[in-house]
Amino acid sequence: MHAPRGQISLLLAAVAGLCWSAALALLLFGGLAVGDAPLSLERLLFCALILAAPLLTFVPVEQAFGLNGLTVEGTLGTVLLLYSLAFVPAPSDWLLALPDLPIYGLLIIALFLCGAAVTRPFIHVATARLFQARARAYDGRRVRRQSYEIGFLFATVATLAGLRVLTWVSLLLLAVALVIAELLFLSQVRAET
Numbered sequence: 001m002h003a004p005r006g007q008i009s010l011l012l013a014a015v016a017g018l019c020w021s022a023a024l025a026l027l028l029f030g031g032l033a034v035g036d037a038p039l040s041l042e043r044l045l046f047c048a049l050i051l052a053a054p055l056l057t058f059v060p061v062e063q064a065f066g067l068n069g070l071t072v073e074g075t076l077g078t079v080l081l082l083y084s085l086a087f088v089p090a091p092s093d094w095l096l097a098l099p100d101l102p103i104y105g106l107l108i109i110a111l112f113l114c115g116a117a118v119t120r121p122f123i124h125v126a127t128a129r130l131f132q133a134r135a136r137a138y139d140g141r142r143v144r145r146q147s148y149e150i151g152f153l154f155a156t157v158a159t160l161a162g163l164r165v166l167t168w169v170s171l172l173l174l175a176v177a178l179v180i181a182e183l184l185f186l187s188q189v190r191a192e193t
Helices: 005-029 040-066 068-087 100-130 138-160 168-188
Strands: none
Touching: 005 040, 005 068, 005 168, 040 068, 040 100, 100 138, 138 168
């Protein structure tokens, strides 16, 4: 006798929640450090958890909503972000200082991918109800573009913070520019059929 699909989904969600909890607990309280041996038990366990948690999270969401590429982007962004937080030394200077530039670059790429992957299902669900035209409501390119815009917002905020020029005014101007750009896209770009 096969288990109902709903029970399997709940079981996967519970396992994903446990993986996220264990990974965050190891990150915060596990004593992970830059100098750990590459094959230490804590490091291997942490790597397995930060790979399993996004896979168990994003695969069912991608299949349920048909959001192609969500699993790859979400898993890659999450692994990059959590691994760099655990094992890459924190930058000590501003963004353009040569020793810290690769660290900032890794963090900015990870924030872009994570921001885009996490927000894409929410954008899909919210705009499917918001748009009245069916073609516009289920336009996969629009959802992807809007999630990339939010990921770009996160990455730009990190960049401005790394350059030490992040202010409320620059943040507000960036948000307004992205909203205007998206309104122009919506008025000019035809919906995917």
